[in-house]
Amino acid sequence: MANQTTAKPTTKAAEPAQPVSTMSVIAPALGWLIPGAGHIIQKLWIRGVLLFVSIGALFVLGLMMQGHIYRANAGDILEMLGFVGDLGSGAFYITALAAGWGSAVVSNAVADYGKMFMIVAGLLNFISVADAYHIAIGKKLGKKQ
């Protein structure tokens, strides 16, 4: 009598492709430009407002603490990373750049904190954008809780 072996499949079953919908494109794009808007457009009002207030407050406080805003500059790798972080804030960053804010040289510890506040605000918005995308494709629960 032959032994029956229960061989496990060596490869994972392919995950079904996520459907590309209009919302899955618009929500992340809008969420990047205006923090929280990617949630608001999906009628997640409270989450969207909380994200906007949190990310916006961090960015504005960073500016008020005389933090430095990084510009697109290929000269220094650390400045490029700072630029990527700042860029995540979307309209906040574009407005600050257009108005010429945040161009002062960091001169004290508080200004250094301000610089970090703005970078972290941008990075948090990248997480927010990913969350809006996951809700749009149905990977994360939206209103049904």
Add this chain to the structure above:
Amino acid sequence: MTIQLTHFSAAFVFALFASIVFGITHRETTRDMVRYGLYCFAMFMGGALVAGWAMWLVRR
């Protein structure tokens, strides 16, 4: 318009807003969001306090 925050108030503000975003984006239900946000806030503030006291001890 400028603002001068103390180290503690800067840490508090940072922890507050970062925890809100973490709570919303890392959990699915409202209850879990609140719990995770509070957990993150406690970790941020607790970490800052522990690091502060550690530096005080090192300096002595």
